[in-house]
Amino acid sequence: MSKKSVKSLPKKTLKKRSSVKRVVAYNHARTEKKWQKKWASSGIYEPNLKTAKNPFYNLMMFPYPSAEGLHVGNMYAFTGADVYGRFKRMQGYDVFEPIGLDGFGIHSENYALKVGTHPITQAKISEKRFYKQLEMIGNGFAWKERLETYDPDYYRWTQWLFTVMFKKGLAYRKKAVVNWCPSCKTVLADEQVIAGECERCDTIVIKKELEQWFFKITKYAERLLSGIDTIDWSEKVKIAQKNWIGKSEGALIQFPISHSQLSIEVYTTRADTIFGATFLVIGPEHPLLMNNELDINNEEEVKEYIKVAKKKSEEDRMRDKVEKTGVELEGVRAINPATKEPIPVWVADYVLGHVGTGAIMAVPAHDTRDFAFAKKYWLNIVPVVEPDAHADTADDMAVRLRKSIVDDDEAYVGHGRLVNSGPYDGMDSLEARTKIIKAVEGKKKITYRLRDWLISRQRYWGPPIPMIFCVSCKEKGAGERKDMPGWYTVPNNDLPVMLPNIKNFRPTGNDTSPLASVKSFYEVVCPKCKKMARRETDVSDTFLDSAWYYMRYPSQTEKKRPWHEGITKKWFPVDMYIGGAEHAVLHLLYVRFFAMALYDGGMITFEEPFQKFRAHGLLIKGGSKMSKSKGNVVNPDDYIKKCGADALRMYLMFLGPFAEGGDFQDTGILGITRFLERIWRLSHNVHSGKKSVFEKDTHAAIKKVTDDIANLRYNTAISACMILLNAFEAGKNNVTASDVKILLKLTAPFAPHMTEELWHMLGEKKSIHVATWPAYDEKYLMEETYNLVVQVNGRVRATIEMPRGSTREEAEILVRQEKRVMGFLDAGTIRKVIFVPDKLINFVL
Ligand SMILES: [Zn+2]
Ligand SMILES: [Zn+2]
Structure with a gap:
């Protein structure tokens, strides 16, 4: 605010307002600094964490301090959360509003690489810059409890929690086909791959088979799903989590291969459409093909197809827009267990041979991809579900429907009534589903889309995974866990496993972390047999750092334990959490899983960490997303300085x-x-x-x-x-x-x-x-008038606007003048008048 605005008032106006005092213009810079200092020294934003009577935990997602500084989008989120916190504080709550930096991880490391600074040095620079900005925005932060995930006092406990997960059987190592970002040179969790691209750098992700650490989040799939209904969260986040967990209730059904003892097992959620299954499709990786178990007439052709298919990425194969290809396995016929008809079997790469049963029953009339495939190869399309219940005979419907499907060029994927389905004709698809599964001797099966959380990263800037591998123990079958011989957690007293300050921190690209070439780091003594062993050299995912940060804040001063039991009881679960919806199936899912695992371990008393979560909207500029390339990024500092x-x-x-x-x-x-x-x-x-x-x-x-x-x-x-x-x-x-x-x-x-x-x-x-x-x-707040309800013998005849507080006499006079009522009153003698002030009047004749 400038002095100019006051000075520029026309003199005449000033004269007229002679009673108005001359006001000194507001100096925002001086005032804001002054109060920020006073608030800090008086501690009004620091509730007593042990004795607070009315605790209210007001949490916001802590930022990645990776860019040039605080983005206005961060400030938007933080201000919105702070407004809520200030409101609650004035309502008498002891509001705890902490802040920190999510400074470990690829995000920060990529930035350090970009500007050519060592991540350790860059962290210090970013920290200073971020905290200065975070002070300027005027939030009621509890500064004493701030934390940084790269602080050894913090990651010591992140590592300790990893060992807890290992001990509870929730962390394991296995060889698996995983997502690999060629640019970040590391594996990524499924959740970090958005439409086939790396969440951090938008590079197309490829598949690699590697041995990696995982957390068993799938064990919690059902609880993560059912818990959603018990929490007060933004609806879009709840829906995103439900879809990501992807529960489907289906059945495993056997399709025998004719003239053989073999059969092909398929998984389907639409057993009600089985009469329309006119062919089977198996993926190129299907064991029957791998082991050459089938008698295929065109073997050469099939082998060639498999060879080509395996070169394609899974993403490419699954893409909807890519034209489907396939080859019929000539001479092989499967029997549809419902129709008992022999149907052809195809190999096609839109089916992944190593996912599920690796085979599907194709129902072209009711599945979009099967439909496209059937049209391309002139395969039979038989509609078996009719969207409209009422109508003629089943035959008529079938003919009409078949025609409309072929003409309309699309599959009908909805539910309805069955047609062309023998004894099930006319039955509702949901009802028929159960009956058909039984009739074809299928096995009901629930599946989830959710996969285990891939936790290791082949990068430098993260907490080293606190595990030790001993070859000698492995050979003897010894180990901390029976199912993982040779593996030991780093003993508690040896934590933290410090991230060494090394010069060559750049990602290697050869499937290992830069730490794998630091002998002094990986050479350790086996905690059990004391022979030479090897320390794990991968670091853990950033999302592990943020999976528990909210628990550390109020116990930030604890040195001997990750959190103080009494404080944790008092402040958790978090009362309000505000952040971006883009974390719906990343952070917000991991954090729930982690809390459930700790709850089961008897370490905390709550299962759902955030009672209430609200996603904030997106800030745009000039109608489009802010980005450096568009040059429309708003720097909050400029505006704070100016206004x-x-x-x-x-x-x-x-x-x-x-x-x-x-x-x-x-x-x-x-x-x-x-x-x-x-x-x-x-x-x-x-x-x-x-x-x-x-x-x-x-x-x-x-x-x-x-x-x-x-x-x-x-x-x-x-x-x-x-x-x-x-x-x-x-x-x-x-x-x-x-x-x-x-x-x-x-x-x-x-x-x-x-x-x-x-x-x-x-x-x-x-x-x-x-x-x-x-x-x-x-x-x-009451209006000055109200609508008086006028009844005659208890029936409403009119409403009349009356001044509030009118007496019965005043009301009667007004009502008797009302034409709409007069006729009714003239019909007899008024025996009684019931009057309810400010509400109604009833004339009893
Ligand atoms: Zn990347
Ligand atoms: Zn050993």
Whole structure:
């Protein structure tokens, strides 16, 4: 805010407002710095973690300190979370709002590589920069408990938790086909592959067979799924998790191969369509093909096809738009167990031979991919599910349907009534499903899409996985766990396994971490037999760091244990968590799994870590996503310098509903700046000693702002404050200090610095941020008139607008003049009048 705006007021206006005091312009830079210092020294944002009476854990996702500094998108999320925290604090809660840095991992390391600095050095630089910015935005952070995931005091416990997972049988090592990012030169979890590309660098991910560490998240698939219904989370995140877990209830069904003892097992969720299964498809990796068990007439052709298929990436094979290819296994026929008809068997690479049973029953009429395949190779298409229940005979329907499918060029994938299905014709598909599974001797089976969490990374910047492998013990079959001979966890006393400061930290690209070439790191003594053994050289995934950070915050000062039991009981589960929806099946899924595992281990008392989670919307600029290449990135520092953190905070929250995000515009922030200037001026011109004449306005505003903040509708809460200010300005000669204080309280969560300054200017001694949130009284919110219900003999005949508080006599007079009622009253003699004030009047004839 500049002095200019006050100076430039025309002289005439100033003269007219002779009673208005000359107000010194607001200096945001000085005021914001002053209060940030005072808040830190007075500790108003530091609840006593052991004795707090009314704990409220207000959490936001901690940032990756990888880029040049805090992004305005971070600030948007943090401000939104902070507004909520400040609101709760004023409602009397002991709010704990911690912050830290998610500074380990590929994100930060890639940035260090980009700018050519060692990750250890870069971490220090980023840390300083981020914390300075995080102070400037004016959040009520509990700074004492801040943490960094690359701090040995922190990752010592990350490593310890890994050993716990190993001991509980939830961490294991196995050879598997995994995702590999050729650019990041490391494996990735399934969750980090978005549409076939690396989540961090957008490079197309390839498949590699490697031995890796996994966490058994699949063991928790059902609980992760059913738990979703018990938590108050943004709906889109809940849906994303449900889909990712991907529970399907289906059946395993055998299709015998004719003239042989063999059969092909398929898994299907649509057993109701089995009468339409006109061919089988097996993947090129299917064991029957691998082991040459089938009598195939065109063997050469099939072998050639398999050779080509195996060169393609899985992603390519699964892509919907790619044209499907395949070869018929000539001479091989399978028997459809429902129709008893022999059907052809094909090999095609759109089926993955090593996933599920590696074979499918193709139902072209009711599956899009099967349909495309059948059309291409002129295979039989038999519709067996009719979307519309009512209609003619089954035959008619079938003919019509078949025609429409072939003509419409698409499969009908929905449910309906069965046709062409022998004894099941006319039956509902869901009902038929169970009956058919039984009839063909299928086995019901539940499957999940969720795969185990791949935890190892062949990178430098992460916590070394605290495991030791001893060849000598392995040969003897010894080991900490029977199923993993040779493997030992690093003893607790030896933790942390420090990440060494090495020069060659760059990813190697040869399937190992840079630590694999550091002899002094990997050469260790076996904890059991004391012979030379080898330390694991991979580091763990960043998402392990963030899977438990929220538990460490309140126990940050604990040296001997990861968390303090009493504190943990008091503060968990987290009351409110705010962050991005893009973490729906990454962080937000891992963190739930991790809590469940620790809960089962008796280490914590809650199963779901976050009672309430709200996803914030995305901030865009000029209609598109902010990106450096578009040159539309907003640097919060510039705006804070120019307009102040208060103005930027309030502007960000004013852009739209917090859950939906908004479009940042340079001109928009000026409107907010002016609004704050007006509050500043008004607060300097209050009148003392008078009773408020604004009760209706203030109470309406309190109600609206209270409801809106509680539901994260910050934009409309700010509008309500604007409306209140307008009312004050319209009657400015009557505005009292108490009136203004209400407005200051309502705006305090958005503009914490300026409201604090004015609050003290008006004589208050304590911080506005621990003042009591104003309450409203319904009596001021009532309308002056109401609709009186008029009944004759108990039946409603009219409603008439009446002044509130009218007496029975006044009401009767008005009602008797009402034409709509007169006719009814004239029909007899009034014997009795029942009157309920402000509600109804009933004439009994
Ligand atoms: Zn990558
Ligand atoms: Zn040993």
